Amino acid sequence: MKKSLFFGTLTAAGMVAGFAAAGTLEDVVARGELNCGVNTGLVGFAAPDANGNWSGFDVAICKAVAAAVLGDPNKVKYVPTSGQTRFTALASSEIDVLARNSTWTFTRDVDLKLDFVGVNYYDGQGFMVPKALGVSSAKELDGATICIQTGTTTELNLADFFKANNMTYSPIAIDSNAEGEQQYLAGACDAYTTDASGLAATRAAFATPSDHIILPEIISKEPLGPLVRHGDNQWGDIVRWTLNALIAAEEYGITSANLEELSKGSSNPEIDRLLGTSGDLGPMFGLDNLWAKRAIAASGNYGEIFAATIGESTPIGLARGLNAQWTQGGLLYTPPFR
Amino acid sequence: MAEHHTAAFVRTEILPEQAPPVSEAGIIRWMRENLFSGPLNTVLTFVGLFIIYFVLKEYSPWLRHSVWNAGSVGECRDIVTAKYGEGATGACWAIIRDRWNMFMFGFYPRELYWRPTLALGLLIFAAAPVLFSESRLIRMWVLGVVSVFLMVAFPGLDVPNGDTALLAVVLVGMLALAWMRPWSLLWLTAVYPGLAVWMLWGGSAWGPTLAMAGFVIGWLAWLATRSFGTILSVGAAVLAPVLWWLFGMAPVQALLDASLPAAIEGVRSEKFGGFVLAVTIGVAGIVLSLPMGVVLALARRSDMFLIKGLAVGFIEFIRGVPLISLLFVASLLLNYFLPPGTNFDIILRVIIMVTMFAAAYIAEVVRGGLAALPRGQYEAADSLGLDYWKAQRLIILPQALKISIPGIVSTFIGLFKDTTLVVFVGLLDPLKGITDSVRASFEWKGAYWEPYIFVGCIFFIFNFSMSRYSMYLERRLQRDHE
Known part of the structure; x- marks a missing residue:
């Protein structure tokens, strides 16, 4: 019985598969819920608490998009994805948006037919070594054994870096961050390499963080950002400008504290357009005029999200660095809202 | 030779029994025979002892220093x-203490x-008439332990006392049935699949009920068309x-939901995790794959080309x-x-994929059992004039399945x-999914x-x-006299 039902569905599905491409916004609204792909668990970026409520830096993007589109930041179905399944899950419509600390690269953007809509975290790959090793620069790691997560861009960067510097290394393949920490602490590898944000969180969780140092070299550019399927530009625009709205809100000084007040009208016309007090930006991509206000209300502006999830007051303690506003010497620069 | 009998030193009474030599008794004998029976064994014994010592030395402080009450790894x-x-x-x-709920329920x-707790408890009750049909003692023990577990768990899960009392009444009733008329519990077995789906996923009670009604409809259709011939009725x-x-189901369900709403709070699949998920998939896979595997095994031994070809293709592909x-x-x-x-x-x-996967393996295990039966059994069935299905049901399969028990349970x-x-x-499986997301905080x-x-x-x-149960089952089904 099950088989015939199964194949019957398959045949029926084949006939309508052609319509799958367009209309993510309609799908999401009809469903009343945003399917958001997140990490299965990465400290600070995406983690469920004991009650299954997700929170984190990437999760905040999901919440903002859901708030903008559906009016409720809680109308999100979080789909935990692994490093191997994340892009397939997006391409196959299992999820509407992927916010899973994924690096924006040429092949992922072009060859995998995905669209990165922006960058929410500028990361870079670094190395952590035990202090006892007596190494102070990544250039001194010739011949070292290095723990490296498979299926990630870090794996490729590592090969490039050692090749460029005429050095050799023996990789120890690991599957997850937890396994990497364990191998590193057990002495299976001399150095552990992953994104610098991950290294900071890992080091902070060690019993004696001061016994380990993060080497100064950052060997790669890892612009991490949310992405959507290729070919649905309206949906891509919504996610892109939701992210931009969060970044712009920080630039213009819109916080969750003064959001209500500013949305009554302000002296800055750009704020008025962003919060929908004037102009009609929202209807241009099929939302109402208060979309950005709701997105900001979900968990605050970019700076607030950063401070609450991975910033210096959290145990992870990441400095803003490259992720400061362009006015503060960082790389965050959103196009104008007009 | 006879004069020797009168010699003074001939013993006239039997010697008192003496304890065996130290080296031939008790623990020393056991050690001599099992640990130090030769140079190779002696060396291996010392190597083994060293490994045990090393493991204990390394890990026993870690275990002895266990911390059960803390808010974080740092506190530990x-x-x-x-x-x-x-x-x-x-x-x-x-x-584990802090995230116990996540490990268990996702x-x-x-x-x-x-609800999942009760579904698991009822599963044992539903399975009892099938699994523990012969020994009342074992049946009552198992069901008693399950009942006590449920009665302890329910107040712990914040169930109101009134509902716990209701559960107690139901449990006592079912225990009495299990004691006096175990076969009547088969009714629970029959409705359990629908009941379990309803308990786990919630929602309208009519969905699972009407889905189960499909089987009744199939049976009625078979009864109604039986006189027109086997092919037609099947x-x-x-x-x-x-x-x-x-x-048919959807409109009827819509009608019933509108007129007689019987819904409990729904729980969506992504909320499942931990052992609730593992047991749900595991039990469903086990229950569904056994009949499917048996049918596949029979199909593979069939003389009909198409049936055999399909079965071989399916099994070998999976x-x-x-x-x-x-x-x-x-x-x-x-x-x-x-x-x-x-x-x-x-x-x-x-569940569908896991079932198909396990069914292919079970089919091969059962085929092994079928092949192990002496040809005389098949001929005996034929000579009694039994048709194919009767022969399989009464003579072939009971023996073949008994032979296959260890293999089937291994597959399970x-x-x-x-x-x-x-x-x-x-x-979120318990081993990696839940563990990783717990560690992400x-x-x-x-x-x-x-x-x-x-x-x-x-x-x-x-x-x-499961393994012990299969050994018990093998002993219970022992029919030859050794």
Whole structure:
């Protein structure tokens, strides 16, 4: 019985598969819920608490998009994805948006037919070594054994870096961050390499963080950002400008504290357009005029999200660095809202 | 020679019994025979002892310094340092204590924990008339333990006292039935699949009821068309339920939901996780794959070319690909074919794939059992004038299945352990999915072995029970006199 039902569905599905491409916004609204792909668990970026409520830096993007589109930041179905399944899950419509600390690269953007809509975290790959090793620069790691997560861009960067510097290394393949920490602490590898944000969180969780140092070299550019399927530009625009709205809100000084007040009208016309007090930006991509206000209300502006999830007051303690506003010497620069 | 009998030193009474030499008795004899019976064994014994000593030396301080009460890994470390001095290490079981609910229930709504718990308890009751049909003693023991477990668990899960009292009444009633008329519990067995689905996923009671009604419709169709011949009646028995499920069910359910609403709070599949998920998939896979495997095994031995070809193709294809690739097909590839917006439940998809996978293996195990039966048994069945199905049901399968028990149970144990592979399709299995998401909170980052050991222990309990049950079943079904 099950088989015939199964194949019957398959045949029926084949006939309508052609319509799958367009209309993510309609799908999401009809469903009343945003399917958001997140990490299965990465400290600070995406983690469920004991009650299954997700929170984190990437999760905040999901919440903002859901708030903008559906009016409720809680109308999100979080789909935990692994490093191997994340892009397939997006391409196959299992999820509407992927916010899973994924690096924006040429092949992922072009060859995998995905669209990165922006960058929410500028990361870079670094190395952590035990202090006892007596190494102070990544250039001194010739011949070292290095723990490296498979299926990630870090794996490729590592090969490039050692090749460029005429050095050799023996990789120890690991599957997850937890396994990497364990191998590193057990002495299976001399150095552990992953994104610098991950290294900071890992080091902070060690019993004696001061016994380990993060080497100064950052060997790669890892612009991490949310992405959507290729070919649905309206949906891509919504996610892109939701992210931009969060970044712009920080630039213009819109916080969750003064959001209500500013949305009554302000002296800055750009704020008025962003919060929908004037102009009609929202209807241009099929939302109402208060979309950005709701997105900001979900968990605050970019700076607030950063401070609450991975910033210096959290145990992870990441400095803003490259992720400061362009006015503060960082790389965050959103196009104008007009 | 006779004069020697009068010699003074001939003993006239029997010597008193003496204790055997030290080297031939008790623990020393056992050690001589088992540990030091030769140079090779002696060396191996010492190597073994050294390994045990080494493991204990390395890990027993870690276990002895276990911490059960702490809010984070850091606190655990502080407690261990405070108690046992600088540099001491200790297991941080507080992670299990803090996230116990997540390991057991995933993200299942807290106020509804009683539903999966009750479903598991009722599963044992539903299985009792089948699994423990012969020995009343064992049956009552097992069901008694389950009842006590439920009665202890229910108040702990914040169930109101009134409902717990109701449960007590129901349990006592079922225990009485199990004592006096165990076969009447088969009614529970029959409705259990629908009941379990309803308890786990909630929603309208009419959905599972009407889905189960499909089987009744199939049976009625078979009864109604029986006089027209076997092929026609089998066709009707298959076609009628399929038509019912595809077209008849939805409108009837809508009508019933509107007129007689009987819904409890629904729980969606992504809320499932931990052992609720593992047991759901494991039990469904086990229950569905056994009949499917038997049918496949019979089909593979069939003389009909088409049936045999289909069975061989199916079995060899499924056995030829890894389970993970089937799971990937279920979770990702299917979405390319299904119309957008289709809600084909991911757990259902996984159960279908796991069932097909296990069924292919069981088919081969059962085929082994069928092949092991002496040809005389088949001929005896024929000579009695039994038709194919009667011969299989009364003579062939009871013996073949008995031979296959160890293999079948091995497949089941493998299936249950394989449920952890669902982590690759984004479901939160207890071993890696839940563990990784627990470790993703900063408090528990850095706890590595404890969750694995805990989950391993729970799996061991399940699998060891299955293994012991299969040995019991083999003893019980022993029909030859040795």
